[in-house]
Amino acid sequence: MEKPAKAAFDAHDFLAKVGAGKTILELEKNDKVFAQGDVADRVFYIQKGKIKLTVLSQQAKEAVVGILGPGQFFGEGCLNGHPLRISTTTAMERCVITSITKKAMQAALREQPAFSELFVAYLLTRNSRIEEDLIDQLFNSSERRLARMLLLLSHFGKEGTPQAIVPNISQETLADMIGTTRSRVSHFMNKFRKLGLISYNGHIEVNSTLLDAVLHDKPELRDDE
The missing domain is CATH 1.10.10.10 (Winged helix-like DNA-binding domain superfamily/Winged helix DNA-binding domain)
Incomplete structure (x- = not known):
């Protein structure tokens, strides 16, 4: 008797549900996900709502460096060896986000090509946006x-x-x-x-x-x- 075929990995389903190393967080407006200087040990994925990224200078001047929405990740710097958060992230409205431990994120990227492809595509898009923002600031x-x-x-x-x-x-x-x-x-x-x-x-x-x-x-x- 043939074994049933293994179900294909669904990257979006993986991000939407609780699982090993994953929790679903519901935030109210003005709730903070993490603050600048906190330990960086998780990656986050936005299911619903908008998240504001701010940075505080040594002179205590705050700057908004980004606003992220559904389908976007944040906090991925921990995968690149950043031990501490370099920004503060705050809910701008009611949000549902997936919190993924660094270990679970690394395992998914290593073991699931579909998820790795989705994440790399996101990083490339975000990198292009950062380059466009820099050009915008310099020349426009x-x-x-x-x-x-x-x-x-x-x-x-x-x-x-x-x-x-x-x-x-x-x-x-x-x-x-x-x-x-x-x-x-x-x-x-x-x-x-x-x-x-x-x-x-x-x-x-x-x-x-x-x-x-x-x-x-x-x-x-x-x-x-």
Whole structure:
């Protein structure tokens, strides 16, 4: 009698359920996953919600360095030998995340090609995003950086359909993310709204005209300081 075929490994199923070395965490808004300086011994995967990454300088100045959403990992620095966390991660809304011990993560990467492929693809995508952010900071005006950040936060993809940014992002957070002041962000946001590039309906909604202005380097986004 033939043995039943072994079920194929499902990377997303692996990440969604409790198992050896894995726990599912439910967080409320403003709950911290870990703080800068904590021991780095786990990797996290976001099932639902958004997580904010912040860094505190020696001068006690805080900067927002990223906002992550469903399908993204964080805390993976522990796999590269980082003994301590270099950032603080905070829930921006109700979140469900998978916590995976360093040992369980290494075993899954070693033993499950499907999971390894998913994780490598994520790392490559994130590395490309970091390079794009660096180029953005070096060469683009703060107005264009804000426009690009609004498009990224709204996951804009359906041309012609306004895309809401959920949860709402404060102007202070936007200023931190693009390296300018809150007053400049306020000025640009009001300008974008008057031009019909964005709208406010309880949440910030990004219109296709903003994408068009960024892609075609329209004059609307050239007036910086």
